[in-house]
Amino acid sequence: MEIAVFSTKKYDTLYLRPALEANGHHPHFLQTRLDNETVVLAEGYTAICIFVNDSLTAHGIEHLAKKGLKYVLLRCAGYNNVDLDAADKCGIKVARVPAYSPYSVAEFAVGLMLMLNRNLHKAYTRVRAGNFSLEGLTGFDMRNRRIGIVGTGKIGLLTGKICRGFDSDVVCYDPYPNIDRAKEYGMRYVSLDELLTTCDIISLHCPLLPSTHHMINSETLSKMKDGVMIINTSRGGLIDTVALIKALKSGKVGQVGMDVYEHESNMYFEDSSDSIMLDDVFSRLLTFHNVCITGHQAFLTREALENIAQETASNLEGFLKGIEPKGIVKI
Ligand code: NAD
Numbered sequence: 250m251e252i253a254v255f256s257t258k259k260y261d262t263l264y265l266r267p268a269l270e271a272n273g274h275h276p277h278f279l280q281t282r283l284d285n286e287t288v289v290l291a292e293g294y295t296a297i298c299i300f301v302n303d304s305l306t307a308h309g310i311e312h313l314a315k316k317g318l319k320y321v322l323l324r325c326a327g328y329n330n331v332d333l334d335a336a337d338k339c340g341i342k343v344a345r346v347p348a349y350s351p352y353s354v355a356e357f358a359v360g361l362m363l364m365l366n367r368n369l370h371k372a373y374t375r376v377r378a379g380n381f382s383l384e385g386l387t388g389f390d391m392r393n394r395r396i397g398i399v400g401t402g403k404i405g406l407l408t409g410k411i412c413r414g415f416d417s418d419v420v421c422y423d424p425y426p427n428i429d430r431a432k433e434y435g436m437r438y439v440s441l442d443e444l445l446t447t448c449d450i451i452s453l454h455c456p457l458l459p460s461t462h463h464m465i466n467s468e469t470l471s472k473m474k475d476g477v478m479i480i481n482t483s484r485g486g487l488i489d490t491v492a493l494i495k496a497l498k499s500g501k502v503g504q505v506g507m508d509v510y511e512h513e514s515n516m517y518f519e520d521s522s523d524s525i526m527l528d529d530v531f532s533r534l535l536t537f538h539n540v541c542i543t544g545h546q547a548f549l550t551r552e553a554l555e556n557i558a559q560e561t562a563s564n565l566e567g568f569l570k571g572i573e574p575k576g577i578v579k580i
Contacts, residue, residue: 252276252322252565253291254298255283256518260554265298265324268558272566288312296320296565301327301545302514307335314339320568323578324557325548327484329457333580344564344576348403350553355407357547358452358482361506362412365478366391370541389449391415397448398436399464400455400483401427408452410434420444423455445469450478457484467492476503482547485511490530497537505540508547517544 252269254261257278269276276298281287283303291297291313297320299305305321310332321331323345336343364370367388375382391412398409398421406427409419413435421431422441431438444451451473455461465479465488479502481488490511496502510517512528526532534540560576567574 250274250295250565250569251293252296252298253294254278255281255287255291255303256300258518260549261300261324264554264558265561268562269565272562274562274565283309285309291318292316294318296322298322298324298561299330300518301325301330302517303330304514305331305336307332310335310339310341314341320344320565322561322564323576324561327456328578329484331578333578337580342568343578344561344568344574345578346557346560346564346576349548349556349560350550351403351407353550353553354404354482354547355411357508357543358404358408358454358480358506359411361480361482361508361541361543362391362396362450362452362478365504365506365539365541371538391417393418394449395420395447397421397439397444397451399423399441399444399451399453401431401436401438402454404482405452405454406430406434406436408454409436420448442472445472447474448477449474450480452480453483453487455483455487457486462486463489463492465489465493467495470496470501473501475501477501478504478506480506482506482508485509485513490534494530494533497540503539505534505537506543507534507540508543509545510534510542513545 252274254265254276257280262278266276279290281290283299283305285306285308288309293316295317297318318341321341321343326345326347328345331343333343368386372386392415395418396412398405398419401421401423409421412419419436420439421436422439422444426438470492510531534542564574564576
């Protein structure tokens, strides 16, 4: 089968090509991001493979359904970028890779906590410039600090487990709690309100849904402890960035680690270093010395890329053999 693979980077090709070719398929790797304008590039393909910032709207789906599209293979866990109702109506099957390496993201989230806490981002540039002063680099022991995990799915639970290794006090919130596993990892459930009001570090690990959009907003920020650290490796839309900037300016929020940004889709995964930054909100965020932003790289480990490739190939084989694949996305 000919498969159009959108938003391809070198690291995708390296892992996806052998996984798809092993089953006799012919992947066509395109660097282009899929959206309503570029959807013509997918015409005539039975399967397309897309990533987090590709966008498959009802318009795109209806158009491609007429051109023979049958399968959408998401090589990521989230599927908020695909209109599932439209896919269902057009008989197009959608699959994702629900868990490729929760360790990759959990370890990255904790990495951001440590970097911000111990000011490693500042120390790195200081020493390179010959500045060995320690002024302004004071951090805190993670031990006995209260860390709040919002969303105790695969990644949130592991993040909490790693934090327990520091002897931190880890509390968590999830409307669908996993009580046994959380207990096993030494975490305890509290109400969202208690988590927001009592934690020194708050790490977000829930999906972006209409109900979680801007869950971190001026009201929830005002409840938090002064100087709280917020980590978001989940989805940018969980945070109202304008409200976050206000809270950073007032000192309410002490540190922010963000691997995701609510308006990242036109920006992330590309080298735009020669272009003018047009997003004023993002530009303002970059001016804070206590904000660390990374470009949606938390997933990026060799193990995760290998798993993504294998699971994507296996999802396609499942569809072709009429066996419901593990990663099927249903409405
Ligand atoms: P998961 O589905 O295993 O867990 C999500 C958890 O969030 C579930 O337990 C669910 O009950 C809970 N939840 C739902 N609504 C909630 C709410 N209102 N408040 C609190 N919790 C709520 O997902 P996961 O694999 O752990 O992934 C978590 C997030 O990380 C997802 O948004 C995913 O898109 C993101 N992610 C980011 C990267 C990256 O590279 N930055 C990589 C993979 C996943």
